[in-house]
Amino acid sequence: MNPHNQLLTAYKQTAYPLVGHGKRNLHVLKTVLNEMDGDIESDAYGTGAVIENFQKKLADYLGKESAVFFPSGTVAQQIAMRIWCEQKGLNKVAYHPLCHLEIHEEDGLKKLHQIEPVLLADENRLIRLEDVLTMQENIACLLLELPQREIGGELPEYTELEAISAYCRANGIKLHLDGARLFEILPYYQKSAADLCRLFDSVYVSFYKGIGGIAGAILAGEEDFTKEAKVWKRRHGGDLISLYPYIVSADYYFDQRLHSFQQYFEEAKELASLYNQCHAVETRPLVPVSNMFHVRLPKEQLEPVLLSIYEETGVGLTTHLKKVDERLCSFEVSIGDQYAQVPKTALRKAFHMLDEKIREIVFREGKD
Amino acid sequence: MNPHNQLLTAYKQTAYPLVGHGKRNLHVLKTVLNEMDGDIESDAYGTGAVIENFQKKLADYLGKESAVFFPSGTVAQQIAMRIWCEQKGLNKVAYHPLCHLEIHEEDGLKKLHQIEPVLLADENRLIRLEDVLTMQENIACLLLELPQREIGGELPEYTELEAISAYCRANGIKLHLDGARLFEILPYYQKSAADLCRLFDSVYVSFYKGIGGIAGAILAGEEDFTKEAKVWKRRHGGDLISLYPYIVSADYYFDQRLHSFQQYFEEAKELASLYNQCHAVETRPLVPVSNMFHVRLPKEQLEPVLLSIYEETGVGLTTHLKKVDERLCSFEVSIGDQYAQVPKTALRKAFHMLDEKIREIVFREGKD
Numbered sequence A, B: 001m002n003p004h005n006q007l008l009t010a011y012k013q014t015a016y017p018l019v020g021h022g023k024r025n026l027h028v029l030k031t032v033l034n035e036m037d038g039d040i041e042s043d044a045y046g047t048g049a050v051i052e053n054f055q056k057k058l059a060d061y062l063g064k065e066s067a068v069f070f071p072s073g074t075v076a077q078q079i080a081m082r083i084w085c086e087q088k089g090l091n092k093v094a095y096h097p098l099c100h101l102e103i104h105e106e107d108g109l110k111k112l113h114q115i116e117p118v119l120l121a122d123e124n125r126l127i128r129l130e131d132v133l134t135m136q137e138n139i140a141c142l143l144l145e146l147p148q149r150e151i152g153g154e155l156p157e158y159t160e161l162e163a164i165s166a167y168c169r170a171n172g173i174k175l176h177l178d179g180a181r182l183f184e185i186l187p188y189y190q191k192s193a194a195d196l197c198r199l200f201d202s203v204y205v206s207f208y209k210g211i212g213g214i215a216g217a218i219l220a221g222e223e224d225f226t227k228e229a230k231v232w233k234r235r236h237g238g239d240l241i242s243l244y245p246y247i248v249s250a251d252y253y254f255d256q257r258l259h260s261f262q263q264y265f266e267e268a269k270e271l272a273s274l275y276n277q278c279h280a281v282e283t284r285p286l287v288p289v290s291n292m293f294h295v296r297l298p299k300e301q302l303e304p305v306l307l308s309i310y311e312e313t314g315v316g317l318t319t320h321l322k323k324v325d326e327r328l329c330s331f332e333v334s335i336g337d338q339y340a341q342v343p344k345t346a347l348r349k350a351f352h353m354l355d356e357k358i359r360e361i362v363f364r365e366g367k368d
Helices: A002-013 A027-033 A049-062 A073-088 A108-113 A131-133 A159-171 A182-189 A193-197 A222-235 A244-276 A302-313 A344-367 B003-013 B026-033 B049-062 B073-087 B108-113 B129-133 B157-171 B184-187 B193-197 B222-233 B245-278 B302-313 B344-367
Strands: A066-070 A094-096 A116-119 A140-146 A176-181 A202-208 A217-221 A281-285 A292-298 A330-332 B066-070 B093-096 B118-121 B139-143 B174-179 B200-205 B218-219 B283-284 B294-297 B328-334
Touching: A002 A302, A027 A244, A027 B026, A049 A193, A049 A202, A049 A217, A049 A244, A073 A094, A073 A108, A073 A140, A073 A202, A073 A217, A073 A222, A094 A344, A108 A116, A108 B108, A108 B222, A131 A159, A140 A159, A140 B302, A159 A176, A176 A193, A176 A222, A182 A202, A182 A244, A182 B139, A193 A292, A193 B344, A217 A222, A222 B108, A244 A281, A244 A330, A244 A344, A244 B245, A292 A344, A292 B129, A302 A344, A344 B294, B003 B302, B026 B245, B049 B066, B049 B193, B049 B200, B049 B218, B049 B245, B049 B302, B066 B157, B066 B245, B073 B093, B073 B108, B073 B139, B073 B174, B073 B200, B073 B218, B108 B118, B129 B157, B139 B157, B157 B174, B157 B218, B174 B193, B184 B193, B184 B200, B218 B222, B245 B283, B245 B294, B245 B328, B245 B344, B294 B344, B302 B344
Parallel strands: A094 A116, A094 A140, A140 A176, A176 A202, B093 B118, B093 B139, B139 B174, B174 B200
Antiparallel strands: A066 A217, A202 A217, A281 A292, A292 A330, B066 B218, B200 B218, B283 B294, B294 B328
16 A cells, blocks of 8 residues: 555544544535525526625625636636736746746646746745846746745735735736735735735635635626636636526635634744654644645654554644655644634654654654 | 516416426425435545445446446536547537536636637537538537427437448547436337447436436546546536445435336427417427427417416416527427326316417407
């Protein structure tokens, strides 16, 4: 058996998984539909109350003129880039080297839209104002991902965002927000979504991360922008006859979880501190700025250690391990509804075990 | 009120709508989920039992090596065209002037894939073998839509398809089937899906037409082809974390309706004959070859005539009218579960009224 599968299998059987909202099974959708009237009509190719009302609700929430529901963020963001590039007559955008469009979309942006990305900053840090000010290339759009997921979910300060936004506006560069985890960062900034989105010309948010829906995304901006986005949505094959399974669940869990993000943020800081108290373990960021962080720890014999913790304490830490280098590996933590249900005694026991077992390994290795 | 809306509103209130399976409301999905175990796990970016099993089931049904589930036919077919064009190094495909890619996709094929279409035949007839044999351009792929929906759902004879297929194979042209209504034509050909699909290199089928699911499509072909299609699916933003709402409903209604298409076909012929018995009314084709056909009738004062029929007999004929020219309009009929539930007396009464009222109008106009 593949060792990754072994960890995933064991994690799924734990009584107290620390990460996420729960299993991604059919209950997630059944729960929503059980509370809904079956006579509600489907949306039809982007029209109808079910889609139009939700689009209006999210446009208002994000403080934008208009919003369009998409089956995926991949479609939504490529389209945003395409619109801004066509408007400027320049097929060049800038983003982080670990941007979703760069590493998770099989080069759709290049192969479908012939848009060339300029990579700002490096893989280990955020894009800073300095990177934008010193950029050599002329670009149509700058995409910022908040938080920058692949480096653990880091964030620039709000004042730095303001400065970047002001520079872009002054220089005819559109600013796009990859807000896949927008809800997750508002407690840190202590801002409303509208306050944050005001700095951006276009905004994408996702409904299956912190919100915990089935799938789906919203792209928001001015009316002219979303009108064009709807045409591109059809071109991309994203204008389905019915998107309601995603919309009704996005709406349901949006209402249910929107006020829990402050709690997830506090819990993420608590859990990160537990990790950081373990020998040779460090989180990134050291103090989380959202509901997420990465954990880095010694690679050697880690899998059996985790499996023994899951079995003895019932606490599940992670489903996967990712190799960082010869010495270290890492995994991602994002807090959802499940963390609050974990008994503190089990949690303490699990972290006591983690600390002890890693000490043993490091000590043994040191002697060899 | 928009007169089209008036017809749609009135149709929705009729006791005996003649067309389709029923209302596209949340019941369609609730019915499926009520019968399913909530513990069934979601698919995850194209993996997992729920998607893999359905793909295998449809590959077997279509007689192809492999199949990929897509959120929409628009994504699936553009991708099929792209793969065949890249393989041949030639960005040119041929299809009918009223092909879905040409008239319903906002030029996605051209704007996302830079593929140039060659339009075969004209808007009023099918693509024939002769059109293929005399084609001047070199193309990578020929797309055939069976039945050709926009001209009423016509079909070439099977022997002609065989000849086209043989010519394409001999000349290095890939043959793609737009089988949005594939299930609907098998009773006419008296062939299995696999027998028909054997003539084609790639096949797309839809699950929200005759099958009556929520949305979604399958693209099938050889393993190498579907492997590439999965990469393009991700590029297009169609590789959602969860497609299961569409998959489980496609599977459910596939099983439920697959054996009803012979009945729909017989009923379509019966209903077309009722239309053709009315004065100045004609169906296209005259004798249907699937569950669908178009009805052409005098435009003048037709809307009040239909409204009075709906009101007096409870029979709903159509939700929309489309202008053909100054004299004629048309609408589409596709038979689903609802037709069998219409009492024959109500049906006879409705067609008696239609015939009489159109005679009155035509006679009155003749006198003016």
